[in-house]
Amino acid sequence: EAREVLDHGFVRVIDYMGDDSAIVQAARVSYGAGTKHVSNDEGLIRYLMRHWHSTPFEMCELKLHVKLPVFVARQWIRHRTANVNEYSARYSILDREFYIPQPEQLAAQSTVNNQGRGETLQGAEAERVLRLLKDDAGRAYDHYEEMLSQDGQQGLARELARMNLPANVYTQWYWKVDLHNLFHFLRLRADSHAQYEIRVYADAICEMVKDWVPAAYSAFEDYRMGGVNLSAKGV
Amino acid sequence: EAREVLDHGFVRVIDYMGDDSAIVQAARVSYGAGTKHVSNDEGLIRYLMRHWHSTPFEMCELKLHVKLPVFVARQWIRHRTANVNEYSARYSILDREFYIPQPEQLAAQSTVNNQGRGETLQGAEAERVLRLLKDDAGRAYDHYEEMLSQDGQQGLARELARMNLPANVYTQWYWKVDLHNLFHFLRLRADSHAQYEIRVYADAICEMVKDWVPAAYSAFEDYRMGGVNLSAKGV
Amino acid sequence: EAREVLDHGFVRVIDYMGDDSAIVQAARVSYGAGTKHVSNDEGLIRYLMRHWHSTPFEMCELKLHVKLPVFVARQWIRHRTANVNEYSARYSILDREFYIPQPEQLAAQSTVNNQGRGETLQGAEAERVLRLLKDDAGRAYDHYEEMLSQDGQQGLARELARMNLPANVYTQWYWKVDLHNLFHFLRLRADSHAQYEIRVYADAICEMVKDWVPAAYSAFEDYRMGGVNLSAKGV
Amino acid sequence: EAREVLDHGFVRVIDYMGDDSAIVQAARVSYGAGTKHVSNDEGLIRYLMRHWHSTPFEMCELKLHVKLPVFVARQWIRHRTANVNEYSARYSILDREFYIPQPEQLAAQSTVNNQGRGETLQGAEAERVLRLLKDDAGRAYDHYEEMLSQDGQQGLARELARMNLPANVYTQWYWKVDLHNLFHFLRLRADSHAQYEIRVYADAICEMVKDWVPAAYSAFEDYRMGGVNLSAKGV
Numbered sequence: 001e002a003r004e005v006l007d008h009g010f011v012r013v014i015d016y017m018g019d020d021s022a023i024v025q026a027a028r029v030s031y032g033a034g035t036k037h038v039s040n041d042e043g044l045i046r047y048l049m050r051h052w053h054s055t056p057f058e059m060c061e062l063k064l065h066v067k068l069p070v071f072v073a074r075q076w077i078r079h080r081t082a083n084v085n086e087y088s089a090r091y092s093i094l095d096r097e098f099y100i101p102q103p104e105q106l107a108a109q110s111t112v113n114n115q116g117r118g119e120t121l122q123g124a125e126a127e128r129v130l131r132l133l134k135d136d137a138g139r140a141y142d143h144y145e146e147m148l149s150q151d152g153q154q155g156l157a158r159e160l161a162r163m164n165l166p167a168n169v170y171t172q173w174y175w176k177v178d179l180h181n182l183f184h185f186l187r188l189r190a191d192s193h194a195q196y197e198i199r200v201y202a203d204a205i206c207e208m209v210k211d212w213v214p215a216a217y218s219a220f221e222d223y224r225m226g227g228v229n230l231s232a233k234g235v
Numbered sequence: 236e237a238r239e240v241l242d243h244g245f246v247r248v249i250d251y252m253g254d255d256s257a258i259v260q261a262a263r264v265s266y267g268a269g270t271k272h273v274s275n276d277e278g279l280i281r282y283l284m285r286h287w288h289s290t291p292f293e294m295c296e297l298k299l300h301v302k303l304p305v306f307v308a309r310q311w312i313r314h315r316t317a318n319v320n321e322y323s324a325r326y327s328i329l330d331r332e333f334y335i336p337q338p339e340q341l342a343a344q345s346t347v348n349n350q351g352r353g354e355t356l357q358g359a360e361a362e363r364v365l366r367l368l369k370d371d372a373g374r375a376y377d378h379y380e381e382m383l384s385q386d387g388q389q390g391l392a393r394e395l396a397r398m399n400l401p402a403n404v405y406t407q408w409y410w411k412v413d414l415h416n417l418f419h420f421l422r423l424r425a426d427s428h429a430q431y432e433i434r435v436y437a438d439a440i441c442e443m444v445k446d447w448v449p450a451a452y453s454a455f456e457d458y459r460m461g462g463v464n465l466s467a468k469g470v
Numbered sequence: 471e472a473r474e475v476l477d478h479g480f481v482r483v484i485d486y487m488g489d490d491s492a493i494v495q496a497a498r499v500s501y502g503a504g505t506k507h508v509s510n511d512e513g514l515i516r517y518l519m520r521h522w523h524s525t526p527f528e529m530c531e532l533k534l535h536v537k538l539p540v541f542v543a544r545q546w547i548r549h550r551t552a553n554v555n556e557y558s559a560r561y562s563i564l565d566r567e568f569y570i571p572q573p574e575q576l577a578a579q580s581t582v583n584n585q586g587r588g589e590t591l592q593g594a595e596a597e598r599v600l601r602l603l604k605d606d607a608g609r610a611y612d613h614y615e616e617m618l619s620q621d622g623q624q625g626l627a628r629e630l631a632r633m634n635l636p637a638n639v640y641t642q643w644y645w646k647v648d649l650h651n652l653f654h655f656l657r658l659r660a661d662s663h664a665q666y667e668i669r670v671y672a673d674a675i676c677e678m679v680k681d682w683v684p685a686a687y688s689a690f691e692d693y694r695m696g697g698v699n700l701s702a703k704g705v
Numbered sequence: 706e707a708r709e710v711l712d713h714g715f716v717r718v719i720d721y722m723g724d725d726s727a728i729v730q731a732a733r734v735s736y737g738a739g740t741k742h743v744s745n746d747e748g749l750i751r752y753l754m755r756h757w758h759s760t761p762f763e764m765c766e767l768k769l770h771v772k773l774p775v776f777v778a779r780q781w782i783r784h785r786t787a788n789v790n791e792y793s794a795r796y797s798i799l800d801r802e803f804y805i806p807q808p809e810q811l812a813a814q815s816t817v818n819n820q821g822r823g824e825t826l827q828g829a830e831a832e833r834v835l836r837l838l839k840d841d842a843g844r845a846y847d848h849y850e851e852m853l854s855q856d857g858q859q860g861l862a863r864e865l866a867r868m869n870l871p872a873n874v875y876t877q878w879y880w881k882v883d884l885h886n887l888f889h890f891l892r893l894r895a896d897s898h899a900q901y902e903i904r905v906y907a908d909a910i911c912e913m914v915k916d917w918v919p920a921a922y923s924a925f926e927d928y929r930m931g932g933v934n935l936s937a938k939g940v
């Protein structure tokens with residue numbers, strides 16, 4: 001049940017707490033007997049989402065095991081409202097696994113958006129880029145191993161040797177988050193402004209969340225994802 | 236399986252995620268293959284607790300349903316690292332239930348500790364205090380109902396009427412928290428400096444946690460609860 | 471420079487860190503040399519607000535001293551992303567100050583919105599309500615003093631005696647928050663769904679924020695307060 | 706007034722809010738008139754620290770500008786209770802600056818502590834390691850520039866090209882945190898278990914904090930840094 005992402009990555013559900021009915025249950029404790037007449041759980045969930053009543057969504061929790069390139073991990077970890085345990089490259093030796101983009105993802109710098117991609121690179125340029133990425137990663141890893149080696153030498157400390165590895169090396173972690181903050185993560189990272197390489201993880205998680213809490217996910221999709229923020233002046 | 240606390244309160248487990256082995260599992264992802272040789276889960280948990288490696292404990296989560304007096308809720312809610320949905324006294328009508336201390340809890344102001352209790356009140360003084368608490372609560376609730384009543388009058392808004400109720404009225408909430416922050420809560424609130432009325436809730440939760448994650452709880456008890464903080468100078 | 475709120479409350483700025491230019495400064499570190507050509511700070515701030523780039527707003531911080539009724543404090547404290555130090559009613563004796571609504575705020579329960587107010591109470595009903603609120607508060611405080619008194623008796627512990635006081639008694643605290651989370655607070659609490667008694671505090675803070683960070687406040691007003699969140703279906 | 710750290714890094718104070726007296730002021734609002742007789746601010750601060758009364762320390766705030774290697778940034782960012790704006794390598798081009806350890810910091814893997822360093826490498830091995838680190842960094846940067854170049858080619862997107870850079874490349878950010886959580890950071894990162902390269906940053910910040918809030922820093926040093934946590938069994 002793990003979903004593969006990028007060339008060596010994955011997202012896997014380890015555990016979860018609650019479901020659509022846990023959101024409703026928490027909302028009903030707030031409103032007491034008063035909500036008895038709302039016959040429809042889905043309607044209540046949509047109401048909560050629309051009115052930014054976010055605390056009932058915090059009653060659900062998801063724990064994932066994720067394998068991802070370090071430069072994606074650096075974006076991901078900025079979401080502070082989560083619990084994380086990452087593989088320690090001080091303690092252990094990283095595997096020889098690097099993210100190398102698919103040819104159709106080898107994009108040029110966007111000419112309109114400083115923080116984005118433009119057209120796909122072609123021909124010799126694309127080939128040269130791929131070769132550089134592969135060669136540098138391979139060589140960096142060879143030297144990583146060489147520095148670590150205790151064969152006829154002392155061997156550099158792991159916490160130092162790892163600094164030779166480029167940002168496309170893979171790491172992994174356990175990541176646990178409540179549903180409200182997961183939606184916040186997905187809104188920002190399944191969005192078109194997010195970098196492709198984190199967006200594919202967000203997309204994979206969207207699929208998992210849709211299975212897990214279908215009513216909440218559908219409300220999220222309608223009111224957050226596709227939503228537009230109009231200014232008072234724009235209205 | 237709800238535990239009764241005080242005269243009308245309770246703590247009830249609604250759901251939980253993880254257990255002792257989830258802590259170990261998360262710690263092992265950090266240390267990778269390197270920890271294979273640690274044969275003993277309990278030993279690893281004690282090691283994590285002793286060295287303030289707190290993030291593996293965040294991998295467990297507990298959701299409680301709690302009924303408690305408002306003045307206790309006011310202390311409890313100060314713990315921000317939790318998810319809460321409380322009964323809404325704007326939306327619904329509160330029940331006629333007030334915390335009235337047991338005679339042995341009717342304590343005088345401490346003469347040595349400004350923020351604490353001294354000896355138990357006796358005789359006429361104790362009786363007078365109990366009568367005042369009961370009468371005032373009863374009268375406040377009568378007037379609450381009177382103001383709310385729509386019998387021959389409009390009836391005051393609930394969100395206003397509730398302000399007539401004293402701080403010993405009961406409220407209830409769903410409260411969800413990870414194990415690391417729950418331990419932090421318990422360290423502060425099962426402590427002798429905490430007010431008796433919140434301490435009994437913390438004590439009840441301690442029993443539940445002991446059943447749920449026995450190894451983690453035992454490490455907590457040894458390294459946090461009974462622990463002493465010596466200053467550098469004191470060492 | 472304190473602003474009076476309700477009958478005995480106030481909001482007072484104690485200290486602040488940063489201003490509009492601190493938001494811009496932080497945004498520019500993110501975008502590096504690349505933003506040199508954006509000539510206009512106000513434009514950059516509006517851009518950040520519109521695209522939910524919230525972390526630059528976290529670079530500003532505001533510290534307030536607030537005096538407020540306990541039932542308002544109970545709503546306010548639900549905002550966890552703030553730092554708080556409240557007057558201790560375990561340690562100290564509360565003053566004889568209670569919130570008594572102005573006649574035009576004595577509203578009936580709304581008939582359309584369970585969590586809201588309807589028309590203003592009139593005539594005898596209004597008078598009766600006011601009298602009950604005043605009498606009960608006064609009597610509760612008399613008994614609070616009586617229970618505390620050490621005149622010819624031991625005197626009940628403060629931490630117990632305070633539970634006789636109704637929710638309209640005033641408390642006070644220091645409250646410190648970053649600008650992003652302050653805006654989140656204001657969006658929820660200066661909103662028409664918020665209870666009037668907390669809304670007037672939010673309104674007072676809005677005025678202060680407008681003076682402090684005029685460009686950020688204006689962007690907030692346009693994109694959050696008056697703004698509209700259209701759903702995918704609504705677009 | 707910036708402090709240099711490592712070979713190209715620094716820590717610089719941008720702004721701060723509060724000082725020792727702000728801690729005392731907040732503590733006194735909690736304890737009301739009751740603390741008038743405590744003549745001594747320093748004594749009160751030590752009392753708060755000793756008893757884990759942490760919220761008054763949250764009333765002070767520090768904002769730093771930090772330049773640091775990416776592998777240090779990855780450890781630092783794990784501290785979630787802070788506000789951060791980092792230089793964007795999606796938006797801007799990183800400088801050719803890499804952390805290369807001083808010879809005395811070129812340590813072998815510890816033989817007793819899996820997550821630590823042992824003796825300093827010597828002679829040929831040390832030279833070889835230094836050369837590898839320098840050459841790989843230089844080559845990676847050359848290729849980074851080559852891939853970005855729009856000279857006779859489209860030029861790879863910045864957000865992709867940066868993944869070729871090793872973890873010792875420098876980044877920078879604004880980092881803002883309250884004093885309680887800063888102390889928590891310093892306790893963990895100025896500690897001997899922390900990696901040397903983050904410890905030197907923590908040490909530099911310790912010096913700044915000592916100047917800023919001397920009484921609080923001295924209490925921190927006594928009760929947290931040098932202090933001992935005795936377990937129930939140890940007592």
Ligand SMILES: Cc1cc2nc3c(=O)[nH]c(=O)nc-3n(C[C@H](O)[C@H](O)[C@H](O)COP(=O)(O)OP(=O)(O)OC[C@H]3O[C@@H](n4cnc5c(N)ncnc54)[C@H](O)[C@@H]3O)c2cc1C
Pocket residue numbers: 080081082083084085086087088091265266288289290293316413415416419783784785786787886889893894898899900
């Ligand atoms: C020597 C050392 C070795 C380490 N090794 C590893 C390793 O191998 N693998 C690894 O993954 N990490 C490792 N870490 C990082 C460590 O697990 C913590 O992530 C880091 O020290 C930050 O600590 P913190 O969570 O207490 O700080 P903060 O994130 O600043 O949090 C402070 C406190 O706030 C509360 N808090 C803040 N945010 C949340 C939230 N979202 N949910 C719940 N509570 C919250 C908690 O009570 C927390 O204790 C190591 C750290 C050190 C010092």
Ligand SMILES: Cc1cc2nc3c(=O)[nH]c(=O)nc-3n(C[C@H](O)[C@H](O)[C@H](O)COP(=O)(O)OP(=O)(O)OC[C@H]3O[C@@H](n4cnc5c(N)ncnc54)[C@H](O)[C@@H]3O)c2cc1C
Pocket residue numbers: 030031053054055058081178180181184315316317318319320321322323326548549550551552651654658659663664665
């Ligand atoms: C009109 C109205 C009616 C309400 N009615 C009720 C009611 O009936 N019952 C009730 O219980 N509450 C009620 N509330 C309170 C509401 O549920 C929120 O608790 C309150 O508005 C604070 O919002 P917040 O959680 O977004 O703010 P903050 O706590 O300031 O949090 C801001 C954001 O930070 C993150 N965050 C902060 N702390 C945590 C944490 N510990 N874990 C995870 N994420 C965190 C979340 O992303 C959160 O959205 C009501 C609020 C309003 C405005």
Ligand SMILES: Cc1cc2nc3c(=O)[nH]c(=O)nc-3n(C[C@H](O)[C@H](O)[C@H](O)COP(=O)(O)OP(=O)(O)OC[C@H]3O[C@@H](n4cnc5c(N)ncnc54)[C@H](O)[C@@H]3O)c2cc1C
Pocket residue numbers: 313314315316317416419423424428429430550551552553554555556557558561735736758759760763786883885886889
């Ligand atoms: C005996 C006793 C007496 C007390 N007396 C008073 C009093 O007189 N007045 C008073 O006001 N309070 C008083 N308190 C409450 C106390 O100040 C704390 O608010 C309460 O104990 C919660 O502790 P906490 O903040 O560590 O917990 P949490 O809020 O759960 O936080 C845990 C940790 O997470 C981090 N964290 C979480 N949220 C934030 C945030 N928004 N910003 C920064 N860091 C965050 C911090 O590192 C924090 O230590 C008292 C508490 C006790 C136990």
Ligand SMILES: Cc1cc2nc3c(=O)[nH]c(=O)nc-3n(C[C@H](O)[C@H](O)[C@H](O)COP(=O)(O)OP(=O)(O)OC[C@H]3O[C@@H](n4cnc5c(N)ncnc54)[C@H](O)[C@@H]3O)c2cc1C
Pocket residue numbers: 078079080081082181184188189193194195500501523524525528551648650651654785786787788789790791792793796
């Ligand atoms: C397209 C895109 C581009 C980006 N570019 C940059 C960039 O150039 N530079 C850069 O530095 N970052 C950049 N970011 C990261 C961004 O600034 C946020 O750090 C990230 O999106 C996490 O969002 P968050 O803070 O809302 O989420 P979380 O950290 O999960 O927080 C959720 C909410 O909880 C509350 N909260 C949680 N922790 C705290 C805390 N410690 N203090 C106060 N409130 C807290 C806040 O209300 C917050 O909104 C970018 C993000 C995206 C999506």
